[in-house]
Amino acid sequence: MTLKTFFGTCALGLTLALPALAETDPAVAQRKGQFQLYLHNFGVMGAMVQGRMDYDAALAQTAADNLFHITRHDQSRLWPEGTDSASIEGTRANPAIWDNLDDFVSKFVDLQNAAENLQSQAGNGLDALQPAFGATAGTCQACHEAYRDEAS
Amino acid sequence: MRKLFAGLAGLALIAAAAAWVLSAPRPLDETIISDLTGDAEAGRVIFLASGCSSCHRGGARDSDPLVLAGGRSFESDFGTFRAPNISPDPDHGIGTWTQSEFINAVMRGISPDGAHYYPAFPYTSYIRARPQDIADLYAYIMTLPADATPSEPHDLGFPFNIRRTVGLWKTLFLTDDWTVTGTLTEEEERGRYLAEALSHCAECHTPRNALGALDRDQWNMGAPNPSGRGRIPAIAGPDFNWSAFDVSAYLSSGLTPEFDVVGGSMADVVNNLRQLDKSENDAIAAYITRANE
Known part of the structure; x- marks a missing residue:
């Protein structure tokens, strides 16, 4: 994925966002929803990896399939300028995202690749799931380390 | 009037002398720490548990956690603290420090030349450590790569930019008591x-x-x-x-x-x-x- 496709409508986002700065851009709620759906599926596999629930190949595969597809969701309207935590309340998206878009996008591509590998491994037993799950969590952490504020 | 003035001056002098005494550095008993022999392998566990690299690795986000080049900034109500280079470099790091100097730095917040460190450096916690563990930590850190990045100064407002004031702070707040007490497994x-x-x-x-x-x-x-x-x-x-x-x-x-x-x-x-x-x-x-x- 190129920067251009990721932020294909960035300029459009900017014009749309400007009059809306007084109230939170609806894109913020939508992108939070996206992360909730990551969690919804990631958590099932996490519970198996940590032994909180028994490994279930079909359940793990479904969750990994979902995660694969959700990480393919087009991002171009989810990150308009002015929706960082310095500009508006109610988001943990650090302004550094917009200062380092190339790096942010490359971290997102890392997640996509990890999710693809996870999809290929999740149904092959707990021993296959564990490392693929760990690698995916690592891509989440890399981005959270750099670009997510503490919760308020 | 002159008597009153002399009296006030005398009191001020006594207060200043008291402040000077109370703010003096109080290092560990040298006999306890100078004979310890550090074990670098054991020191690695102390290094990881103590999180040295979280503050002292280089300023870049993905800097190597084993290169303690310093340069990370920490904003606070008192100004901006900048973690120094604590790699074993002899000129810009701590390569020439003795074990005793290192232990006093970590466990008492005192530099080799007797100055106070600011409690942004958590000697306020490390004061509870076992000196043997810190000797092990010293041995481990001395095995890490040297880096010649110069340390950057803190940027603090008055009066916090006067290090001697930290001595008074220590008198008030530095304690080796545990917070959670009672019978523990x-x-x-x-x-x-x-x-x-x-x-x-x-x-x-x-x-x-x-x-x-x-x-x-x-x-x-x-x-x-x-x-x-x-x-x-x-x-x-x-x-x-x-x-x-x-x-x-x-x-x-x-x-x-x-x-x-x-x-x-x-x-x-x-x-x-x-x-x-x-x-x-x-x-x-x-x-x-x-x-x-």
Whole structure:
């Protein structure tokens, strides 16, 4: 994925966002929803990896399939300028995202690749799931380390 | 009138002398620390548990945690602190320090030339460490790569830019008491040692008073983030309900019970602690949940 496709409508986002700065851009709620759906599926596999629930190949595969597809969701309207935590309340998206878009996008591509590998491994037993799950969590952490504020 | 003036001047002199005495550095007894022999391999565990690299690695986000080049900035109400180079470089790091100098720096906040360090450096926690562990840490750090990056000065307002004032601060607030007391199991005691002496959880998770000292009545109950937006979450008190399993799993994986993934400054902590034996994270978890009973 190129920067251009990721932020294909960035300029459009900017014009749309400007009059809306007084109230939170609806894109913020939508992108939070996206992360909730990551969690919804990631958590099932996490519970198996940590032994909180028994490994279930079909359940793990479904969750990994979902995660694969959700990480393919087009991002171009989810990150308009002015929706960082310095500009508006109610988001943990650090302004550094917009200062380092190339790096942010490359971290997102890392997640996509990890999710693809996870999809290929999740149904092959707990021993296959564990490392693929760990690698995916690592891509989440890399981005959270750099670009997510503490919760308020 | 002249008598009154002389009296006031005398009082001021006595106050100044008292302040000078109270603010003097008070190092450890040299006989206790000079004969210790450090073990670098054991020191690696202390290094990871104590989180040295979280502050002292280079300023770049993905800097090598074993190159303690310094340069990371920490905003606070008192100004901006900049972590110095503590790599074994002889000119810009601590390569020429003796073991005793190192132990006094870590456990008492005193530099080799007798100046006070600011308590942004958590000697306020390390004061509870065993000197042998810090001797081991010294041996380990001296095996790490030297780096010639010059340390940058702090940027602090008056009167905090006068280091001698830190001596008075120490007189008021520096203590080697444990906060969580009572009868502890062996595992809880190990956890307390890790959490209160080495990993210095409370330094971020506990709110501070106007002079920057920890409010021990609200131990680990969450605090404003001193260096950015948001809050450092509670790991004790009514807002915290994780099990020991949850805490240990988080420290060794970065995954919360809801499977959110760690970020921010805690990511460095997890990157260190995940390299320790699981029993160490279990011990911290036993302490954290015991403290919350």
